[in-house]
Structure formats: C-alpha cells, structure tokens
Amino acid sequence: MTAECEGVAEARFLAAADRQRLIDALMDAGHEVHGPVVRDGVIRYEPITTIEELPRGWRDEQQPGRYRLQRQDDERLFAWAAPAHSLKPHVFAPRETLFTARRDTEGRLTFETAEPEAPRIAILGARACDLAGLFLQDKHFLHGPHADAAYRARRRNLFLIAVHCTHPAATCFCAATGDGPVARYGYDLAIGEIDAGWLLTARSEAGVAMLARLPVQEADEEQRQAADAAFTAATRAQTRRLPEGDLPARLAALAESPAWAEVAERCLACGNCTAVCPSCFCHAHVEETDLDGGRSRRLRQWDSCFTAGHSLLHGRPVRADIASRYRQWLTHKLAGWHEQYDRSGCSGCGRCITWCPEGIDLLAEATAVLETAE
Amino acid sequence: MSTALPMEAEVLARREESPGLFTLQLRLTDPAAQAAYAFRPGQFNMLYLYGVGEVPISIVSDPREETLIEHTIRAVGRVTRGLERLAPGDRLGLRGPFGNGWPLGDCEQRDVIVVTGGLGCAPVTGAIHYLMKRRERFGHVNIVQGVKHSADLIWREQYECWARMPDTTVLIAADEAEPLWPWHVGRVTDLFDRLHFDPAQTIVLSCGPEGMMIAVAEQLQAKGIPPERIWLSLERNMQCGIGLCGHCQFGARFVCRDGPVFRWRDVASRLKIRGL
Structure with missing residues (x-):
C-alpha cells in the first residue's frame, strides 16, 4: 500500500x-x-x-x-x-570572469x-x-x-x-x-x-x-x-499539454510555417524567456578593461538568442527578424535538445509563459505551428 | 592545444593581401607550446586582441610548418580592425586549434574538387598544400576560386604555381573583371564543364558564401557526386570554440565543435532555409 x-x-x-x-x-x-x-x-x-x-x-x-x-x-x-x-x-x-590578461610595459x-x-x-x-x-x-x-x-x-x-x-x-x-x-x-x-x-x-x-x-x-x-x-x-490540476508525436521531425518540416511570423508580431524579443528558462545555456564572451590599461578581463555573461548580436556574422545577424529568432528558440527547446542531449529542453516550469510581457505561451505557439501542416 | 586560456603569440610578419585583407604570421612565444602546437587544415584559432576581444580565424599555413601559424583576416569588425594595426613584435593571445578540419584521409585515391569563393579560399589553402605535397596519393586535383571583382583575387602566384602541377586544373572566375583578366568572367559554377573528375570517385571541398556553396553542391551532385562526399565549411558566430556558448548552433549541431566542415548530405535541408 x-x-x-x-x-x-x-x-x-x-x-x-x-x-x-x-x-x-x-x-x-x-x-x-x-x-x-x-x-x-x-x-x-x-x-x-x-x-x-x-x-x-x-x-x-x-x-x-x-x-x-x-x-x-x-x-x-x-x-x-x-x-x-x-x-x-x-x-x-549570470556573469563571471573566464581569464585575466595582463600587459606589461x-x-x-x-x-x-x-x-x-x-x-x-x-x-x-x-x-x-x-x-x-x-x-x-x-x-x-x-x-x-x-x-x-x-x-x-x-x-x-x-x-x-x-x-x-x-x-x-x-x-x-x-x-x-x-x-x-x-x-x-x-x-x-x-x-x-x-x-x-x-x-x-x-x-x-x-x-x-x-x-x-x-x-x-x-x-x-x-x-x-x-x-x-x-x-x-x-x-x-495541470491542464497544459505538450503537442504529441515526433516533435523534432514535425517542427523541422515546418521551418517556413507562416505561424512564426504571426508570433513575431507579438514577441518583443526581450529575452525574458531565455533568462528564466532553466535549460537555456547561451552566453556571450565580453571584454572588460581596467582604466589604466594594464589588465583586462574576459567575462562570460548570459546571452539570449532573441538578440541581433547572438547570430552576428561579418557584422550582420544571420537571424535578422524576430520570426527566425523565435523559431530558433522554440525549435531548439522542443526539438534540437532531443538530438543534442536525448531529451526535450523543456521541463514544464512554465516560467517563459509567466514572465513573457506579452504572455506568449510556447505550447500554444508550438501547436499553432504544427497546425499549419494540416 | 589550449581551449580555455589563450597562449601568448608574437607577430613575426604582417602582409597586406589587398585593401582590408591582411595576413599575420604568428609564433607562440613559449617554444614548448609552439613545438606542441599541431592542427589539421580547416581548423581555426580564436585570436585574442588585448583589451578588445576574440575572433575565430581559420588557419592558412601549411600544417607541416612547425615554426609559425598564419592567419589571413579581413578587417570587418572591432577586433579584426585592431588586428589589422598589429606590427611585427606585437603580442596577442591564441586559443586553439578548434573544429574538425577537412576529411583529407577520404581524399586519398580520389579526384578532388576544391571550390571556394572570396576569402573562403583561406580555410582550404592548408588542405591544398597538403594535397600538393603528397601529390601521388590523389587523383586529379581541381581548384576553382571565385571572386566578386578581379581585383579581389589574392594569392595569384600561388594559383599559377598550382596550375603548373601535374594532374591539376586551376580555374578562376570573377563576377566583374578588369581588362586583360585572363580567367573567366561569371560564376564558378559556369566552369564546372571544364573540371576533370570521375563522379564515382570524387570528393568535393567547398568554402565560401552560403549561396555559392549551395549552388556548387547542387550542381556537382547533379553531375553524379554523392552528397556524402561533398564537404562544406560553414561559418556562424563563435565565441567559445568548444560548443558551450551556443552562438553557432545549426540545428542540433555546434558549428565550432561538430564542424565547421560538414557533409552536404547532413546540412542541405537546413542550409536552404533563411535564418537558421
């Protein structure tokens, strides 16, 4: 018993x-x-x-x-x-030093x-x-x-x-x-x-x-x-459900769904969802130099795939619009993680929904994308 | 190899290739580190400019050259414009090498087609040196380079030198050309009827703008080369070099760690979609 x-x-x-x-x-x-x-x-x-x-x-x-x-x-x-x-x-x-560089005279x-x-x-x-x-x-x-x-x-x-x-x-x-x-x-x-x-x-x-x-x-x-x-x-008490089926395959086939542009109309690309997400791991390497020039530090700090700088290549972002950034985030979370690390990158905490200033719900958006296949 | 902490390197020489494009010849200042440094053509280093930042740059020197490491760099951003101002004797940091490099073992006994565009020629140069120094192990070597304007062509003497090698075809194309340009005016793909290869035993190495690589891969596949033997070197924002920072994710892959060289078969569907 x-x-x-x-x-x-x-x-x-x-x-x-x-x-x-x-x-x-x-x-x-x-x-x-x-x-x-x-x-x-x-x-x-x-x-x-x-x-x-x-x-x-x-x-x-x-x-x-x-x-x-x-x-x-x-x-x-x-x-x-x-x-x-x-x-x-x-x-x-959230922010820490990777290494310190010193330059002598x-x-x-x-x-x-x-x-x-x-x-x-x-x-x-x-x-x-x-x-x-x-x-x-x-x-x-x-x-x-x-x-x-x-x-x-x-x-x-x-x-x-x-x-x-x-x-x-x-x-x-x-x-x-x-x-x-x-x-x-x-x-x-x-x-x-x-x-x-x-x-x-x-x-x-x-x-x-x-x-x-x-x-x-x-x-x-x-x-x-x-x-x-x-x-x-x-x-x-929980009523929210993940879309069913083979999400990596289903989402990969829908990279050009019009639903991405639709959510991009509401998404502010603020990066709140990536900051509160327990699995998001992206970080930027940044430089911080002492005023006297003798010491410089290389730091890493949390970054977000919703920024233009995240995909910068030769001075221009690979993901130039919010639609492609939202697609990157959601498909990585629900699909890419399976291939990279053998499970979904989402543990159901719901923070990205709570802390989104627009109240965008990733489950509803994933469902909307999947429905465009029909 | 150093993944987390840069090693100090000294600029031995600096060469202007064309306006805004320069080559730095570097040597690690710790002789033991320089002696231990080994790379495969197609790999890259993270170059650290003191107080400014780091950039991923492919290695162009011959892997057999043990005393120096060469990088050809276009000055486009804050770090590369700073690197452009370095002079012999100046110091910088170097982490690396990173990435997988070209599948040179798979080139043996095969015809090789190298198609590059713009500065995409840089990551392949080391591979061509490798092929030329072991010439008898490979079939016909085809080297195709495309540039926007004839004035953009760098390493002209090098191409002329390779063109004199046995069983080697060198073809160059410029979208726009000055008078007296001895090569083709147009696209690299226009030149594919002049390649020497047996599709059943050919390998392709390509590096350049993605649009060019897609056209190259599709047309060579149409000529019978299987998509698993067409290799492309991709580029994305890279900051850590070891698959942790997340900027270079391409689907489930990290370009810096799992690439930058990928089989066309594995990346074709994604590469054709904008903004992935």
Missing part, C-alpha cells in the same frame, strides 16, 4: 515545530543555506538562516504574463509553484585562469522541474567533450533539498513533460509537505547522513496518504 505513495513511500516525519533543525544541521555541516523568500514581490532563492524567512502562508498566482503573491493564514511554507528563477544561476553564473601578455567562486550551498526547496533543468544544464556543461570547470566546481558543492509540488500554477506543465510534480532524481533530500510538518526522503549518502542528524520519526500511513493525495491533485 505504501509503495503507491510516490515520493514519500519511505519517508521519515519531521514535525513542523522542528523544521529549523534542518537549517541548523545544514549550517553545522558547513553549507550556506539558500531558501525561498518573498522579496521584490516574488518568491526567489536567497541566503537564509531561519525557517521564519521562508514564505509561510504565501500563495502565488501565475498566468501568462502575470505573477502575483497573496497571503493565506496557514503554516505551509511551500504552497506555491515555480519561484521567479530556477537553480540555473547557482551553477551557470614591453607589451608582453600573460594570462591567468579565474578561480571560480564555488561556495558550499544547500538549496532548500528545489522543485522537480528545476532539478530536471539542472540535469539539462549538466548535460550541456559537464557531459560533453569539454566540461566547464567553473560549472563543475559549483555543481559539486551543491546540496539539494527537493520539495515535491502540491500547488502548481496555471502556467505549470511538469506533469506533461514527465518531470514533476514529484521529484524523482537529482536530490540529496526531498520534502513532502503536509500541514503537520515534512515527510523527508534521503536519496544520496549525504542526504542519509543529514537525515540522521534530525529528530525524525516513522511517518504514519495517514501522513503518507495525505502527501500522496496532494501530489495526485497537483498532477490533475
């Missing part, structure tokens, strides 16, 4: 009153703890030291082009969906690799969609022929505490991509939240060791079923 309770089948129970103990244990073990907090009108990951900083009683409302927080009078800490940003900034830094150059900043961070409350996003980033930055040293250093120092989703937003579709709402892989510890506290499951050795430091008890059947019922409801 317990085996049906996916995500909490072997969970231990931590009472609500003892939740601070997890943060204390993480800090004792040398981790800087980053958890969700309400700031600037959104829920986002920030360094925390107490459980009081978490968004107790907060709910989010996410719609195409809309994100709002509302308060409810309860003890739930994770009763909201995807936070404003994914785990991407924790591993793929004779004009000779020396180059020095930048030491990556890689603090030991524990993330409290990683969502299943974002763990899938991390898996996608790993595929790109770690598992190719040229593993990225800075990414690897930060990735190795992450301790991940997942939280199974119970309150998906209207923009969520992790159930459709198969990535959530229950986290199945890629974490050290996972939390199933119920009113009385947390059902904790360890997946890694580090997670088992952490669990041993907490005043946990056997979870009873009623608790497990309460959690399981919430996960089932979270799956059923």
Whole structure:
C-alpha cells in the first residue's frame, strides 16, 4: 500500500515545530543555506538562516504574463509553484570572469585562469522541474567533450533539498513533460509537505547522513496518504499539454510555417524567456578593461538568442527578424535538445509563459505551428 | 592545444593581401607550446586582441610548418580592425586549434574538387598544400576560386604555381573583371564543364558564401557526386570554440565543435532555409 505513495513511500516525519533543525544541521555541516523568500514581490532563492524567512502562508498566482503573491493564514511554507528563477544561476553564473590578461610595459601578455567562486550551498526547496533543468544544464556543461570547470566546481558543492509540488500554477506543465510534480532524481533530500510538518526522503549518502542528524520519526500511513493525495491533485490540476508525436521531425518540416511570423508580431524579443528558462545555456564572451590599461578581463555573461548580436556574422545577424529568432528558440527547446542531449529542453516550469510581457505561451505557439501542416 | 586560456603569440610578419585583407604570421612565444602546437587544415584559432576581444580565424599555413601559424583576416569588425594595426613584435593571445578540419584521409585515391569563393579560399589553402605535397596519393586535383571583382583575387602566384602541377586544373572566375583578366568572367559554377573528375570517385571541398556553396553542391551532385562526399565549411558566430556558448548552433549541431566542415548530405535541408 505504501509503495503507491510516490515520493514519500519511505519517508521519515519531521514535525513542523522542528523544521529549523534542518537549517541548523545544514549550517553545522558547513553549507550556506539558500531558501525561498518573498522579496521584490516574488518568491526567489536567497541566503537564509531561519525557517521564519521562508514564505509561510504565501500563495502565488501565475498566468501568462502575470505573477502575483497573496497571503493565506496557514503554516505551509511551500504552497506555491515555480519561484521567479530556477537553480540555473547557482551553477551557470549570470556573469563571471573566464581569464585575466595582463600587459606589461614591453607589451608582453600573460594570462591567468579565474578561480571560480564555488561556495558550499544547500538549496532548500528545489522543485522537480528545476532539478530536471539542472540535469539539462549538466548535460550541456559537464557531459560533453569539454566540461566547464567553473560549472563543475559549483555543481559539486551543491546540496539539494527537493520539495515535491502540491500547488502548481496555471502556467505549470511538469506533469506533461514527465518531470514533476514529484521529484524523482537529482536530490540529496526531498520534502513532502503536509500541514503537520515534512515527510523527508534521503536519496544520496549525504542526504542519509543529514537525515540522521534530525529528530525524525516513522511517518504514519495517514501522513503518507495525505502527501500522496496532494501530489495526485497537483498532477490533475495541470491542464497544459505538450503537442504529441515526433516533435523534432514535425517542427523541422515546418521551418517556413507562416505561424512564426504571426508570433513575431507579438514577441518583443526581450529575452525574458531565455533568462528564466532553466535549460537555456547561451552566453556571450565580453571584454572588460581596467582604466589604466594594464589588465583586462574576459567575462562570460548570459546571452539570449532573441538578440541581433547572438547570430552576428561579418557584422550582420544571420537571424535578422524576430520570426527566425523565435523559431530558433522554440525549435531548439522542443526539438534540437532531443538530438543534442536525448531529451526535450523543456521541463514544464512554465516560467517563459509567466514572465513573457506579452504572455506568449510556447505550447500554444508550438501547436499553432504544427497546425499549419494540416 | 589550449581551449580555455589563450597562449601568448608574437607577430613575426604582417602582409597586406589587398585593401582590408591582411595576413599575420604568428609564433607562440613559449617554444614548448609552439613545438606542441599541431592542427589539421580547416581548423581555426580564436585570436585574442588585448583589451578588445576574440575572433575565430581559420588557419592558412601549411600544417607541416612547425615554426609559425598564419592567419589571413579581413578587417570587418572591432577586433579584426585592431588586428589589422598589429606590427611585427606585437603580442596577442591564441586559443586553439578548434573544429574538425577537412576529411583529407577520404581524399586519398580520389579526384578532388576544391571550390571556394572570396576569402573562403583561406580555410582550404592548408588542405591544398597538403594535397600538393603528397601529390601521388590523389587523383586529379581541381581548384576553382571565385571572386566578386578581379581585383579581389589574392594569392595569384600561388594559383599559377598550382596550375603548373601535374594532374591539376586551376580555374578562376570573377563576377566583374578588369581588362586583360585572363580567367573567366561569371560564376564558378559556369566552369564546372571544364573540371576533370570521375563522379564515382570524387570528393568535393567547398568554402565560401552560403549561396555559392549551395549552388556548387547542387550542381556537382547533379553531375553524379554523392552528397556524402561533398564537404562544406560553414561559418556562424563563435565565441567559445568548444560548443558551450551556443552562438553557432545549426540545428542540433555546434558549428565550432561538430564542424565547421560538414557533409552536404547532413546540412542541405537546413542550409536552404533563411535564418537558421
């Protein structure tokens, strides 16, 4: 019977009153703890030291082009969906130095690799969609022929505490991509939240060791079923669906669909979708020079395929219009990733829909493109 | 090979090829690094101009030349205009080599057709040197170069020299030509009836504007050369050189890492669509 309770089948129970103990244990073990907090009108990951900083009683409302927080009078800490940003900034830094070049008075150059900043961070409350996003980033930055040293250093120092989703937003579709709402892989510890506290499951050795430091008890059947019922409801609440069939082949055949020009009428090419996407990995190399000219740094910073500069070749963009840029983004996400990394580049977090100022919905656009085939 | 951190290189010589087009002869200042540096024709380096930035530039020198690395560069952007002002003794950074290079092993025992346009001749020069120095291993070598204007032709003496090699055909075309231009006026594809090859055992290497390469590939395929033996060197925005930064994505491929040399068979459908 317990085996049906996916995500909490072997969970231990931590009472609500003892939740601070997890943060204390993480800090004792040398981790800087980053958890969700309400700031600037959104829920986002920030360094925390107490459980009081978490968004107790907060709910989010996410719609195409809309994100709002509302308060409810309860003890739930994770009763909201995807936070404003994914785990991407924790591993793929928005801006960092690649190397420093120095020029002496004779004009000779020396180059020095930048030491990556890689603090030991524990993330409290990683969502299943974002763990899938991390898996996608790993595929790109770690598992190719040229593993990225800075990414690897930060990735190795992450301790991940997942939280199974119970309150998906209207923009969520992790159930459709198969990535959530229950986290199945890629974490050290996972939390199933119920009113009385947390059902904790360890997946890694580090997670088992952490669990041993907490005043946990056997979870009873009623608790497990309460959690399981919430996960089932979270799956059923999601109504968005990915288009079916062989998307790489179907989209490749529709590169000249008139639907691309139609979405380009609404798309502002602002790049919000690529910034919030947990899998987008493009970055630009830029130069920053000291005023005295003796030292120059090569940096990389997040870039977006929606800019003209992204495809610049001999001074002109290969993708000169928004239609070709939107096509590049969407077909890479839903098709190119399959060929590159054996799975879709989308984990169903819905952020590109929420944070698009025009409320453009990639699923609706993909469907519109596919319908032009008929 | 250095993928992440540039190596210091010194400019040994600078040669003006034509207005705005110049060749830099470089040597890595660390003798051990220079000795260890090896590349395949068709590969490229990232050249770093201090305080300005980096650009991907194909290598034109002979791969057997161990003491220097040559790049022919057109001054079109901020970095290349800065590189244009370098003089012998100046220093720059170099990462590389990157990319796959031309399939020279597959050229053996085959007729070879090299079709280039404009500065597309640069990435293939190293390959032609390779063929000429091992002449007996290859069939007939056809070298076809197209330029917009006859005044744009660089390395004229080199073409004349290759034309005197046994079993070698050199054909040059200019869209527009000055009086006394000894070669064809028109497109490179106009010259294809003058090529010497057996379609069943021919390999094609092409580099130039995409429109030209598409026409070249389609017409040579129509003459019976299978699309898997027509190779094109593509160009896209490249910043990292190792398939991470994402700018050179072409479908599921990274041009910098999986290319820049691709089989026509694998890229034909995408290449014909604007803005991919």
